[in-house]
Amino acid sequence: xxxxxxxxxxxxxxxxxxxxxxxxxxxxxxxxxxxxxxxxxxxxxxxxxxxxxxxxxxxxxxxxxxxxxxxxxxxxxxxxxxxxxxxxxxxxxxxxxxxxxxxxxxxxxxxxxxxxxxxxxxxxxxxxxxxxxxxxxxxxxxxxxxxxxxxxxxxxxxxxxxxxxxxxxxxxxxxxxxxxxxxxxxxxxxxxxxxxxxxxxxx
Numbered sequence: 001x002x003x004x005x006x007x008x009x010x011x012x013x014x015x016x017x018x019x020x021x022x023x024x025x026x027x028x029x030x031x032x033x034x035x036x037x038x039x040x041x042x043x044x045x046x047x048x049x050x051x052x053x054x055x056x057x058x059x060x061x062x063x064x065x066x067x068x069x070x071x072x073x074x075x076x077x078x079x080x081x082x083x084x085x086x087x088x089x090x091x092x093x094x095x096x097x098x099x100x101x102x103x104x105x106x107x108x109x110x111x112x113x114x115x116x117x118x119x120x121x122x123x124x125x126x127x128x129x130x131x132x133x134x135x136x137x138x139x140x141x142x143x144x145x146x147x148x149x150x151x152x153x154x155x156x157x158x159x160x161x162x163x164x165x166x167x168x169x170x171x172x173x174x175x176x177x178x179x180x181x182x183x184x185x186x187x188x189x190x191x192x193x194x195x196x197x198x199x200x201x202x203x
Contacts, residue, residue, distance in 0.1 A: 035106040038113035091193040
């Protein structure tokens with residue numbers, strides 16, 4: 001039997017592993033490029049080249065660039081839902097969200113590019129407002145605070161390193177990617193939100 005005759009077609013498990021690996025490569029490449037350029041600025045060939053695959057596979061696996069973009073956005077929902085955890089103190093939730101953003105800013109950058117209406121019946125922003133309202137009702141937040149203002153303030157504190165890195169460097173003397181920034185800034189955010197939720201706490 002010749003060598004070519006002895007070779008067998010890949011089995012279903014191998015094909016599935018190859019497909020999963022290709023999808024993962026495309027999603028990783030697309031996350032970088034969409035975060036940097038948005039949907040309209042990204043090019044299919046650029047994404048495929050970064051992933052090391054044929055650009056036709058974007059249509060095969062995702063139905064085209066729009067489908068790939070939607071999948072990348074869906075992967076970033078854990079960041080967008082960062083303030084919807086009702087079970088832990090707000091300062092702890094915000095700090096966890098902040099650390100996520102500092103570790104991987106792509107989801108935050110994507111949220112600034114994405115201006116389309118959400119197809120969800122309860123988008124992440126609405127869920128975060130509901131969570132803050134629940135905190136007010138159980139006394140964690142002062143009743144005279146507007147939960148929309150609280151959400152905007154916390155979101156600003158969390159995302160400023162991504163949206164205004166030059167200002168961060170001017171104020172802290174290091175870029176937001178530097179470990180010294182995280183070690184200095186994160187405890188301050190926790191302290192500030194702790195004062196917000198416990199206004200009588202002075203020290």
